[in-house]
Amino acid sequence: MLLISWLTPSHFVILGLQIVFAIAHSGGAALRxxxxxxxxxxxYRILFALVSLPLAVILIIYFFGHRYDGLQIWQVQGVPGVREFVWLLSAISFLFLYPATFNLLEIAAIQKPQVHLYETGIIRITRHPQMVGQIIWCVAHTLWLGTTFTLVTSIGLVLHH
Incomplete structure (x- = not known):
């Protein structure tokens, strides 16, 4: 019983929410x-955003509300340099996650959406900047929070990417 006492209902809820998001988001992208x-x-972009964005917001809100659920695996928030390291990783993850993959004018359907082949910027480092950015984000937040809930959430996010 001790081995699974850390497993709370929120662990299953976040995985379920991630599965719903993955199906809606990746399924919607496949239908494009x-x-x-x-x-x-x-x-199409408007409908895709109307489905994907609310699901993403629900995931983020649920994550914030339950990030300390489960077992505290480690506690490094007081260790010198960890805060700065987590902020640095978060900033680097932002560089991978957003600028190379989103044209906000296209998302809002102001400009005509196009398929882009980027050959400069972050794409020169990796062909899948969102995956790399998501992994870096997950490492930073799992390190900082140190809970089983955050670890389960991070594993789900990385598996989706």
Missing amino acids: PRAEKYIGPRL
Whole structure:
């Protein structure tokens, strides 16, 4: 019983939410070529955002509300340099996660969405900047929080990417 006493209902809820998001987000992305033929790229982007963004917000809110659930595996928040290291990793993860993959004008359907082949910037470092950024973000937050809930959340996020 001691081995699974750390397993709280929130561990299963976050994994369930991640599965729902992964199906909606990746499934919606897979439907893009066919959907754009019928409804056009702008309407597709709006509908895709109307599904993906609320699910992402729900995941973030749930994560913040339950980040200390489960077992505290380690506690390094008081160790000198860890705070700065986590902030540095978070900043680096931001550089991978956002600028190379999002054109906010396209998401808002102001500009016509296009498929881009980036050959400069962060793409020169990795062909999948969101995955690399997500891994870095997960390492930083799992290190900082040190809980089984954060570890389970991070494993789910990395597996999705």
